[in-house]
């Protein structure tokens with residue numbers, strides 16, 4: 001579906017812009033500028049308002065980013081369980097820093113707060129899929145699933 | 148010896164959550180039928196009498212809240228379930244929804260009947276896409292069996308903003324806006340979603356309701372602590388052997404939760420501190436471990452039960468380092484609407500980083516105390532008001548950790 005079709009399908013959903021943005025990101029991994037402008041038109045709002053929404057929520061990105069979004073939980077329970085080691089391993093393995101994307105456009109690295117899987121810390125998610133009890137040693141295998 | 152009692156998790160592991168027939172076979176949706184045979188006021192009175200209080204953090208009497216929405220005159224009312232669950236160390240609502248989604252739907256439908264609402268929303272955090280699927284399956288099956296009759300339920304997905312757990316921010320987000328808290332009053336039972344009377348209750352709160360209707364208010368009120376009866380689902384994290392969840396009566400003590408259910412601290416290490424209720428909870432030292440996890444008992448020691456997250460630290464942990472992390476959380480999650488919180492959380496994190504890196508002075512601790520006090524009364528919503536609690540309580544109770552890092 002094109003982004004115009006996606007947006008059109010949420011046109012009559014009250015408060016549907018957030019869901020529409022989720023759907024657009026499912027395809028593009030971020031919210032390209034033209035999709036935000038089109039959202040404002042479809043929902044009959046000023047463009048500023050659509051940008052307000054797009055920039056408020058941490059799961060939305062208005063900048064290009066890698067296709068597979070890796071998020072590392074840095075909340076206190078994951079922090080004391082060694083999240084910093086997982087961060088270092090991911091940065092080393094992908095050759096990028098937190099907040100950056102790989103030059104082949106495959107991966108984006110982001111920090112996140114608690115994702116509600118605190119029974120087995122540290123936790124990371126890749127495109128929403130949860131990985132538990134993550135250690136630096138497990139990182140190459142996890143990345144291989146997306147290569 | 149304290150024992151687990153399962154009320155909200157009564158069907159955990161006993162049914163296939165994706166099969167409504169399993170739920171119906173063990174008496175599911177009978178409480179809804181019973182509720183609908185009752186007079187609305189009588190039903191609300193029963194919920195009031197059970198003394199069920201909100202499990203989302205504020206501990207407000209559930210029946211009392213419903214009575215406000217029942218009494219409001221409007222052409223449309225809404226029932227909203229708060230499934231935003233963003234509090235670090237908390238995943239109890241996920242456990243309930245993953246294992247017994249119909250209990251939640253049934254509780255919401257009972258509320259809908261009580262207040263006269265025919266539309267419900269579940270606001271489920273964006274980090275739980277699998278839960279959204281389970282809920283949608285359950286809703287489709289309930290429609291097919293027509294158990295909800297004219298009560299319609301829709302799932303709305305969040306997109307990663309802790310503040311959306313605050314009920315008025317949550318309402319803004321359902322409406323498709325930035326999730327910024329509204330100035331209250333008016334409170335949602337009077338003017339909430341699309342300005343209509345709205346009940347916002349937590350997942351765990353709704354999950355208690357079918358049992359109260361089924362077994363009666365007296366049964367429920369007799370469990371746990373008299374002023375905050377029932378059970379609490381707690382989730383244990385940090386330095387504890389059993390990092391898992393338990394449903395315990397509300398008169399269970401913190402010590403029992405950590406050392407009996409949690410199996411104590413790993414290795415030969417000693418207990419140092421526990422934070423209860425999530426990131427904004429107070430840090431509790433060993434001398435207060437015999438406090439029950441009931442709402443008022445926790446408040447009386449300057450703490451809060453909050454979401455029921457229990458984060459344990461052993462003697463090897465550096466409190467200043469942990470608090471620095473917690474302070475960053477609040478800077479990240481402040482919505483920015485009001486200056487005391489937007490600026491305050493940033494300055495608080497800055498000062499904590501300075502102390503944590505060994506560059507802070509005693510004067511920085513004085514500043515933190517002052518800033519924290521101002522934030523606690525000048526911030527617009529609970530996020531900013533409670534953000535200083537972990538900082539202030541550790542400065543008071545774990546001063547040795549701070550002093551050890553001073554320049």
Ligand SMILES: Cc1cc2nc3c(=O)[nH]c(=O)nc-3n(C[C@H](O)[C@H](O)[C@H](O)COP(=O)(O)O)c2cc1C
Pocket residue numbers: 200201202203204205206207229230231232233234309310311312313314315347348349350352353528529530
């Ligand atoms: C910053 C902030 C975050 C909150 N997060 C949640 C949450 O994730 N889940 C929840 O049920 N309540 C949360 N609350 C409390 C809600 O505002 C509200 O009190 C609750 O949903 C009412 O339901 P209850 O009476 O059943 O507890 C939060 C409050 C604040 C101030």
Ligand code: SF4
Pocket residue numbers: 310327328480481482483484485486488489526527528529530531532
């Ligand atoms: S206290 Fe913080 S989170 Fe709450 S409204 Fe103010 S800026 Fe937003």
Ligand code: FES
Pocket residue numbers: 073074075076077078113114115116117118121122123235236237
């Ligand atoms: S603290 Fe990391 S998943 Fe909850």
